[in-house]
Amino acid sequence: MRSLRILIIGGLFSFRALFDWLNPWIYIPSLLIAPVFQILLFVYIGRSAGVESDSFFVIGNALQFSAIPCLFAMGHTITAERFTQTLGIVLSTPAPRVPLFLGRSLPVIVNGWFVAMFSLVAGGRLVGVAVPAAAWIPIALAVLIGTASCTGLGLATAALGLRVRDTATLNNIIIGGLLVFSGANVPVGALPRWMHVISQWIPLTHAIEAARDLAAGATLHAVTPLLLREIVIGTVFAILGLASVRVLERQSRRGASLEMS
Amino acid sequence: MPVVETSELRRTFTARTGAFTRHKREIEAVCGITFSIERGELFGLLGPNGAGKTTTIKMLITLLLPTSGSARVLGLDVVSHARDVRRHIGYAFGGDRGLYDRLSGTDNLRYFAELYGVPPRTQRMRIAELIELVGLRGRENDRVEVYSRGMRQRLHIARALMHDPDVLFLDEPTTGIDPVGARELRATIAGLLTQGKTILLTTHYMFEADELCDRIAVIRSGEVVAQGTPQDLKQRVSSGSVVEIEAFGATGRAIDAIRRLRGVRSVTVEERDQVHVLHVRVAPDAEVTPAILAELSSARIGRIESREPTLEDAYVELVSGG
C-alpha cells in the first residue's frame, strides 16, 4: 500500500514541481498547436507525393510528436532534480526505487496520451479524416500503449541524464530518429532493409501500425499482437532505465558526481 | 550649468497582485527628487535597499520614463533627447550580469564599442588603455565566464568608459566584491575624476560615500532627506555625543521613555545577536546617563560607552527616521 502511495503522490508532486511546461503559455503553442502543424506538413508532403492517405500521416505524426513531452518530461525529472540538488536526497530515501520512478512516469504517460489524442482529433478534423466512431476507444488504447512505451524509453534516457550533462541534445536526436524509423511517415515496408530491422525494436512502430489498422476498421483482437509487442518493447526500455539508474547511482555516489556543481 | 539636474523627479509603479482578482497597487518609488551635480563632481546617492536609488539612476540614463518632473543631463532632457543623452553617458551596475560570458573581455569591449559608435581606429587603442586602467591586463583574452566578480565589475567600468563619456553613472559598483577588490575599484573610480569625468554613484555603504564623494544625497523611501558634503552631514550630528549601551532585555517601553528624556536627541536600536545596542544621541552638555540607566533598571546592562558621533550615526538616523 505504501508503494502505491509513493507511486501516485510522489509522481504528482514531482510532475508539478519539475515539469515547467504546464504553463499554458508554453503548453498550448508547444504541445497542442505545434503537432497539428507537423501533421499538416506531412499530410501535404504525402498529397504532393501521392503516397498513402491523410489518415496515415495524421496518426503517425500525432503519435510520434507525443514522444517529445514523454522524453523531455522524464529527462527533465532527473536533470531538474540534479539541478536543484534534490536528487541525492531523493535517491537516498528508503523509498523503493520501482514505485518511485514509476510514480514519476504516470503523469508523463497521461500527458503524452493527451497530447497525442488532441493532435489526432484536431489534425484529423482539419484535414477531413473520418474515423469510425467505434474505433475511437481502441485507438485511444493503442495511443496509451504507445505513449507508455515511449515513456519507458524516456526512463532509459533519463537514466543517462545521471551521467550526461546535456540530455536535451540526446532527446532531440532520439525524437528525430523516431520520426524516421518508426514508420510515422513512411510505411515500414518501404524502408530500406536495415532501417526496417531497427524499426521493429523501437517504441511507437507497433502502436502506430495498430492505430492505423484500427482506423481502417480492424478489430482490437486483430491488432493485439502488435500492441503486445509494443508493451514488451516499452517494458524492456523501462527496465533498462531503472537498472541503469541503480548502477549509475552507485557509481555517482562513489564518484560524487550526483549533483551538478 | 550643472551637468546633471533633476526637478521634482517622480516615478510610480503599478503592481498587480493576486492571480485571480488582479488588484492594482500604485507604488511611489521616487517621490519628487531634486538635486544637481556640477562638472567634475563625484556625487553620491546614499540610501538603503529599496530607497529609490536605482530607479533614479535609470530615469537619468533614459531607461525609465519619469511619471512626472524633469531631469536634464548636459542640458539635454532625458525624455525628449534620449538618444543624445545616451551618446554622452556611461552606465555600470554591480553584480554578475551584464556581460557576454562566451566572449573574451576584449570582445565584450569591442561589441559595446561598436554599439557606441567608437571609430575603429580609436577602438584598439582605447581598449588597451582601459584594460590597463582597470587592471585586467593579461586576462583580457580570457572568456568572461572565468572572471571573478571583481574582474567582471572592473570590465563593466571599462565598458562604460569605452566611448569616453562625460558623465558616468555607477549603480552600487562594489556590491558583492571582496574588500580588497572593492578597495581597488574605489581607487579606480576616484582616479576617474582626474580625467574630468562627472560621476553619480549610488551605494548603501556609508563609508564608501564618505570616502569617495564630494557631495551626498541621502535617500529614504524615494525622498531626499539630506543633501550636502560628507562634512555637512557630519555636522548634523557633530554636536553632542553618542552614548552606546548594551542592554539585555530592554523593553520597548523603556526605549520610548529614554526617547522622551530631556537632552536626548534620538535613540536608534541595533540588534546584535541576543543583545540590544542602544545608540543614544545626546545634546551637548546634557548629563543623561543616570536617567537612561534608571529607565533600563529591569534590563541587564553590558558595555556603556560615550563617543563622538560619526557619519554612520547621521546616516542611520536619517534613513530610519529616528
Added chain:
Amino acid sequence: MSGSRRVLRQLLVTCWLQLKMTGPDTFTGVLNVAWPLFFATTTFLVYRITQHGQVIVYAGLGASIMGIWSAVATTAGGALQRERWIGTLELIVSSPTPIPLVLIPITIAMAAIGLFSLGMTLLWEWLVFSIPFHIAQPLAFAFALFAMVFAIAMFGFLMSVTVVRYRTAWALGNFFEYPGWLLCGFVVPLSVLPGWVRPLCYALSPTWGMLAIRQAVDGGWPWVDGGVCVGLTALCGAAATLLSGRVLRSARRHASLSLT
C-alpha cells in the same frame, strides 16, 4: 567614416561577435544540422516511394533551406528575452544605437549558422539519396541565397519584437518552425496547399527567395522573384523597426527592461 559605412561595419562586427558567441556549442550544432536533416530525410523517403524524380530534386533544394529557417525561427523569438536574462538588455537600450541595428546582426548571425546546415543537408542528399544538385546560374544562385538569408533574418527580427510581450517567447520555436517550412514552399509545391492560404504564402519574403533560388538552379530568370523578395524584406524590416520603437517606449514606461 561616413554614416552608412559605419553602420555597415557595425553590422558586420556585431554579427561576427554574435557568431563567436553562439558558434562552438554541441547543442546548437546538433540541433541546427541534425533536426532539419531528420525532417529532410523523412521527406525524401516519402517522395522516393513514388519515384517522382523532379519532386525529389524540388524537395531536396528546399530541404536544404529548412535549416536556415529553423535556425532563426527557433531562436529569434527569445532574442530580447535572452539579452534580458544575461543583463545586457538595459546596456543595449541605453546605447545610442537604435535597437534594430542591434537585433538585425543577431538574426543574421543565426541565419548564417543555418548556412552550415544547408551545406550539410546538400551533402547528405547527394551521398545518401543520390539527389543531383547542378546550379545553372551560380551568380544568380548566390544572390538569391543571400536574399533568402536576409529575408529570413529580417523575419526573425520581426518575430523578436512581436513576441516580446509574450512571457515565454523562448518556447515558441516549434510553433514557428513547421508552418514556415510548409508556407514558404520549401518541401511542398504551393499549388498543393488550399487556395485560401496561398495569399499568405506569397506575402512571406522567404517564399520569393525560394522561388528565386529554384529559378537560379534551373536556369530560369530569378531576378523578378529575387527583387520581390528583397522588397518584401525591406517592408518587413520597416514594420519591425516601427514596432521596436513602440515596444521600447512601452518598456521604458512600464519598467520591463530588467528582471529586477
